Amino acid sequence: MKKYKTGIINVTGYAGLELARILESHPSVELCSVTGRSLAGKKLSDVFPYLHRLDLPITENLEGQVDVAFLALPHKEGAALVPALLEKGMRVIDISADFRLKDPALYQAWYGFEHPCPGLLEEAVYGLPELKRKDIAGARLVANPGCYPTSAILGLVPAFKSDLIEPSAIIDAKSGLSGSGRTPTVKTIFCEADEDVCAYSIGTHRHQPEIVQELCRASRGVIPRVTFCPHLVPMSRGILSTAYARLKQPVTDEEVKEIYRQFYKDEPFVKVTAEPPHTRYTRGTNMCFIYPVVDALNEQLIVISCIDNLVKGAAGQAVQNMNIMLGLAETEGLEAMATLP
């Protein structure tokens, strides 16, 4: 069987490495080219011995013609490369934030740079398959959602679409350290991050406008108030978002749970749970576990949602998007259940 050709631009961060791992075992695609700057010239398996079957050379630029190019560059660095890739007829899935926001002004405001190709922002599809499956299928350019937004949006959209809650939400998110990347900083060394919890970027995190943009669509254009407060917890992988929103009118816990179960009943990667889920259920998987619960006394809806930030929050969702774009089974290469403990 002919396999589709794929390439990863900037394989050496955590999202890029995770993509390489998933693509290597994907039955319908071949990983043909991986790029990296400082490590160009070396073999992937020599630098990362745990990827022992991936003896591809790391090159400076994408080599050959691929069907799908994954961009795993830091924000702002990849956008300028996209037009040329599209021109060569490649599909592009960008894991960075460069094509997630529709309004170019938001890039200036939140990311501090002028977008190099604002004309592509409208075309780019926000690649959250549970909400945009059809658009993704026909897309040339997919903007892969951020990790926090994936968990928060999947957790809140059923409530917004069912008109259960006021257009306002508090999202208290807890993330493992891999979201901070592989570049070493004092804050992320073991001795500083272990045995600690802290909040950061309160009200200023760049994922906030992304969450607002997508929840706005789910609530028919009403711009919701979103208070987003991320925290770091001492683990490598996983995000757990706890969202709080005021109920518009009384509804029972069981009614809400049934709305959520119905909303996601055909989704292979979303599971509504009977008990509060654990981030470790998602470790290494493309799953999102969601638990809605009504705090009747205070007329609040609370929704817990969790994912593996590097899989459903990055590389896995990118492969899910690729599967949809190539007409493959959406779950191909993404069937792994968590490896516990």
Add this chain to the structure above:
Amino acid sequence: MKKYKTGIINVTGYAGLELARILESHPSVELCSVTGRSLAGKKLSDVFPYLHRLDLPITENLEGQVDVAFLALPHKEGAALVPALLEKGMRVIDISADFRLKDPALYQAWYGFEHPCPGLLEEAVYGLPELKRKDIAGARLVANPGCYPTSAILGLVPAFKSDLIEPSAIIDAKSGLSGSGRTPTVKTIFCEADEDVCAYSIGTHRHQPEIVQELCRASRGVIPRVTFCPHLVPMSRGILSTAYARLKQPVTDEEVKEIYRQFYKDEPFVKVTAEPPHTRYTRGTNMCFIYPVVDALNEQLIVISCIDNLVKGAAGQAVQNMNIMLGLAETEGLEAMATLP
């Protein structure tokens, strides 16, 4: 110098052990008697070699007359012992929840038992020194606050007392595993708790009525709506509470910070910080670090507060209460700064 005599009833849990450690190095008191059931007959230092200077025998019952008796029994088990201790003229500091709630009916509702000495509930002083210093000084019986309530109440009281916020709060708390105690369960073994975050007891945690009771006093009798959602994070010690409340009217971030700084300016164990604090700053200390911040866009006040759940959230606060009751300097024996990393 004559030292006050102290005893610990049930020394073998984490709060009891932490009390023993602190009392051993306290210059004005002597630890004379420690009890424990399954370990009675052994020396404390033999069972817990890290407490190598504490070669006291563990006995079944409190031995001798002490000035202050600390109760570190599980909820419900210690209450019945208190009348006899008081009758002997001992001051009693109960680390369990048995005397924290004023309304006996709440024990039936939240703890599932009929209180054995409801007549003492009114007399018992809720031992949060920052709010009740005078009452504590004259008390015979102090109910040492819970760990979650300590962090949540200290974080929200200045806002309630200054009438900054609506009588409603969401408290999203993150706790290390020592809050779950030393008795082994599947959920608390390393392999199940490591690399994981989860929420639990959503809307049903027993610390909720305690928080409501005390915040109610701070807001002049208005019963606030409190949505309390605790989480477990993979660390041994520390609680970080993130509280969200709607501002009554616009106020600047700097105004709020100044209100908090003024409120706590003379408190030796509370520090208002310029940046979001880390739980590890509190490790092994009696400190509470608090960071209030205004989310102007959404008219929310967010307050981060963190403590060491076994010190300011249990044993340290108990010693602080003892110091006040005995007329000692409030900080005696509690001066340690965190040992990092």
Add this chain to the structure above:
Amino acid sequence: MKKYKTGIINVTGYAGLELARILESHPSVELCSVTGRSLAGKKLSDVFPYLHRLDLPITENLEGQVDVAFLALPHKEGAALVPALLEKGMRVIDISADFRLKDPALYQAWYGFEHPCPGLLEEAVYGLPELKRKDIAGARLVANPGCYPTSAILGLVPAFKSDLIEPSAIIDAKSGLSGSGRTPTVKTIFCEADEDVCAYSIGTHRHQPEIVQELCRASRGVIPRVTFCPHLVPMSRGILSTAYARLKQPVTDEEVKEIYRQFYKDEPFVKVTAEPPHTRYTRGTNMCFIYPVVDALNEQLIVISCIDNLVKGAAGQAVQNMNIMLGLAETEGLEAMATLP
């Protein structure tokens, strides 16, 4: 394609759960029956939500006729079941220690019980495929090796077979907590195991006679002196064994490395590395990474070897043995590379 039928007796420990996870995704077999005592009557996916596709009922006894039965019972409990399973024509792979030792007296001495079917000890094949591939292929009953022995034996056998070292070795092993099982004990709760290293069972660990037995075969019947000292380190998975042995005569580091590379050159699950390996390279995989190095100054050979104790040290090796017994490709179902970080 017809799939082979498999069953797991006692699925609820870590080895059993890992077996279930691997068998679920194995292309040539079907997991038909799983047993468990306390949880009988529930669905596997209800008790362990992360195994969301495994909605098999947990039963008290193995149901139906399977081609291969895996025993994942604690030591001593499974042996008596084996004769009946063999009689029904099933192949049996026992993950416990009950059939690893050839000498029945050793069970009395090291495990404290009289072996119920000593007659099967001779027939049982010690299932370390790298050494016993042919015997395994024809076996009815395979004794799956212990986790420590797997890492230690694979690390030392090339040196013994090549007559490089004196018949004596010190094995200093470091294991994650999952080797201590899922049954909660004070020693294995997070708060006691985190941020700690300790040695245990020095000179008395039950894996010692197993290591001696197999190294004896590798050194042509000379019984080697083995000092075995296991340690617990605060992680969930992984064993790293550091073995020290005196060189019989001078040999260069490169010569030794070449001997090891040659010895394992056709092995799909053993990789000789150029740098000291990390246990996390093996996480969730059936790989063993080995690094031999000569300490010329002291005429010592040092061999680092590491595995995932639950995969190559238990469930994965059991599936590798099953593949061999059924004539399948040895790597089927075991291709996963590590999911890092």
Add this chain to the structure above:
Amino acid sequence: MKKYKTGIINVTGYAGLELARILESHPSVELCSVTGRSLAGKKLSDVFPYLHRLDLPITENLEGQVDVAFLALPHKEGAALVPALLEKGMRVIDISADFRLKDPALYQAWYGFEHPCPGLLEEAVYGLPELKRKDIAGARLVANPGCYPTSAILGLVPAFKSDLIEPSAIIDAKSGLSGSGRTPTVKTIFCEADEDVCAYSIGTHRHQPEIVQELCRASRGVIPRVTFCPHLVPMSRGILSTAYARLKQPVTDEEVKEIYRQFYKDEPFVKVTAEPPHTRYTRGTNMCFIYPVVDALNEQLIVISCIDNLVKGAAGQAVQNMNIMLGLAETEGLEAMATLP
């Protein structure tokens, strides 16, 4: 009471910060000056909020005349400063390796630099109080021992001095990450170090010649063969050394334990334990726990010894040395027992 004045040169690494913490609470000394390069001009408590009582300014150079200057610079950087400090009449305790080795050639061979003041090497006292108390008392310059050497030497010296073992030892050491310092590197970020064990610098670690030098003195000039293999384990603090040595002649386990107990019977900071000790017993303390055990079958002595690498292995031992040099009680400021969990 007049307090002695102290200063720390380079306070911003882990050893320097730990020194600051210990000196702040030391009853007989005052911390007067702390230096740091990149952070000069800031207050210590602003950069490190957990040291909230230490509002000293960080300066570029040591300010004022101190009685004792602690050097906590990286190896090689501090040596050149020492002559001037001594000339000013200060006592100097160097936490780096710059004055530990007696033979200047070893600095060229192991550290790659020419020693700037080899004339001081002979004068410098190797500051292991349990072995050199008298020399330390009269010293101007103390070379504070390395962390691995402290644990290894204390563990083996009684055996060498009692002529129990052959002049040869294998030291398999396990260290937490703080030994790797506060400067961020990829290897020490949380995501790379967590859930992992690895060996490093096998046979090439710079602490090896230091161990050999001191064990040589203990064995009356016979240069012992030392195979030293350090490992990193995922915790912040603590070193556990497992030493293996061949017994010269049969000796019982109880005889060895008694020799060790006698050897250390008057030492306030060494405790011979009845069971294998845990590194967490030492956390934040100046204690060394030692457990010797005889492997009679193989005629081996095994000695487990553990310390907190930042306290007994660095800052605490430096303060112990200072106490001796100043004629203070040796335990002053170092009485803390471990804060567990």
